[in-house]
Amino acid sequence: MAKSEKNKQNFKAPYRLLISGFLLLVVLIAVVFYFYDEAGIALSDTSNDDVEYVNIEEDTERIVNGIHVRTGFIVSDGMQQVINNCTNCHSAKLVTQNRMSKEGWTATIRWMQKTQNLWDLGENEGVIVDYLAKNYGPIKKGRREGLKDIEWYPLK
Numbered sequence: 001m002a003k004s005e006k007n008k009q010n011f012k013a014p015y016r017l018l019i020s021g022f023l024l025l026v027v028l029i030a031v032v033f034y035f036y037d038e039a040g041i042a043l044s045d046t047s048n049d050d051v052e053y054v055n056i057e058e059d060t061e062r063i064v065n066g067i068h069v070r071t072g073f074i075v076s077d078g079m080q081q082v083i084n085n086c087t088n089c090h091s092a093k094l095v096t097q098n099r100m101s102k103e104g105w106t107a108t109i110r111w112m113q114k115t116q117n118l119w120d121l122g123e124n125e126g127v128i129v130d131y132l133a134k135n136y137g138p139i140k141k142g143r144r145e146g147l148k149d150i151e152w153y154p155l156k
């Protein structure tokens with residue numbers, strides 16, 4: 001009797017150790033998984049919800065501070081017609097770096113039509129010239145104009 005009891009205990013001791021060791025391992029793994037998750041590290045799924053994928057198609061038409069980012073054009077009526085007709089052969093910069101009156105822009109268009117194969121702009125020409133003269137018109141003179149209609153009075 002005494003012998004078999006002792007045998008049982010001899011058997012139990014390492015068995016208990018095994019079980020408690022196993023439980024400890026499970027808890028440890030649970031803790032590690034929990035903190036990994038907290039840190040935002042995906043264990044099996046590598047996709048990350050925080051990443052914003054930029055739609056390139058949309059991004060090229062981005063407008064920042066009234067400027068169409070891809071071309072550099074000022075956003076205003078007629079911009080789309082200008083993009084469609086004036087950026088095919090040369091960069092938009094060649095347009096935006098110039099400043100001309102309506103007559104000047106029309107003359108430039110005529111010159112390109114005569115010598116550079118620019119097509120007939122049709123009814124878009126008015127819209128385009130208006131856009132260009134309004135947004136890329138001659139720069140105003142730096143000096144203010146002379147005073148007019150002043151009622152001078154003698155100093156006493």
Ligand code: HEC
Nearest residue numbers: 085086088089090094095098108109112116117118119128
């Ligand atoms: C069919 C091709 C073509 C199209 C479309 C075109 N251009 Fe041009 N443009 C040219 C060429 C070629 C030049 C000369 C480029 C150079 O000198 O390097 C030029 C030059 C210019 C210049 C510079 C002129 C100068 O005196 O230096 C301006 C400004 C200009 N284009 C504006 C426009 C505008 C505004 C439109 C839209 C209405 C337009 N272009 C559409 C071909 C084109």
